[in-house]
Amino acid sequence: MTEKTDTRTRILDIAEAAVLEKGFEATSIDEIVAGAQISRGGFFYHFKDKNALARAMLERYIAVEDALYDDLFARARELSDDPLHSMLIGLKMLAEMLADMPNGHPGCVIAATAYQDRLFDNGVRELNRQAILSWRRRFRGMFEEIALVYQPNEDVNLDALGDMVSSVVEGGLVLQRALRENNSASEQIMLLRTYLKLLFSPRAN
Template sequence: MPRDGSATKQRILDAAERLVIENGFAATSVDQVIAESGSSKGAFFHHFGSKLDLARELVDRYAAAELADLEKAVAQVQAATEDPVERVIAFIRIFEDGADQLMAAQSNCLFVSILTERQLAQSGTSDRIAENILAWRTVLSGMLRDALGSRAPAPAIDTDALADHLFVTFEGAFILCRSMTDARHMGAQLGVLRQLIEQLLRM
């Protein structure tokens, strides 16, 4: 079987993601990534031209996984109900119910680690994050417009801003969990967001 090095590259990316999430990008050295991944300097630079290239690939991979979660959640709620209000509530509940599993897998969000680095923002690395945020906003904002439009008269609400609250809640909850050393805050914050939106849509 031919060996194209893809397994080594994934191992390096996995190790780098763990380290960057835990320690930040600036505090994570190439040597640490190499040691954590059990690879070599030659293998690292075979797959990544620089540490900046590594950051770009980390963001691309993380964003792709986030979009896959988005598509999966949308498909799940569309299959479950045709009621636009119930779809919004069910959509947020998916992430609320999965909060403990998420926090067991990671203690922070890679996006936070990347966005706090001015060097990465200036290099355009954060552009992929903005695209990801816009994708989530577009989907949830559309669902919210459908839900609010089912009421007469429809409330005058900025659905884009309200949709962004899901991203804000996720990132803020990561910080809260880490600050308070209590991973339960993620589920609690998503639950509060779901309750508030539920009250708004059912007024």
């Protein structure tokens, strides 16, 4: 890793921790500079302003989340070719992963950005929007596969169901942080898992 990349990563790490703790508005460039032990010029060498910093933080967060989902659900599919069962396995793996974090998940950059979107330009807002739409498409595609095999027991909008996965996961992280309860997100995911079993499992005659 080059010194330039290392400094940029350090800035992002410090900024993300501060933003998740108290929000973008309360996080100053001066405190990031002090934490990274660089000059203000060093900060602006990597990020021209807080919009650029927010965009980089979002891009990194989205990439990490996408890689996590890719890995979890690929492993789940290896364990079962049945689309419903593999979805249920993937959700359980996700819940267990979050429960195993000793200090809990640090929080959601997507939520932190959305709550204070007035601080950012249209580019940052659109990046946030596209990330959420991407997760909708990801999970809707999985539910479409399931619905080909298992007729839902109730009429359901698959876009809304796809959004439900994101809202349960990301919303669970928000609740977890607010309540200081490390298992909140995991418990919410397991409840979603139960709902999906009830929604798609064949009814007994």
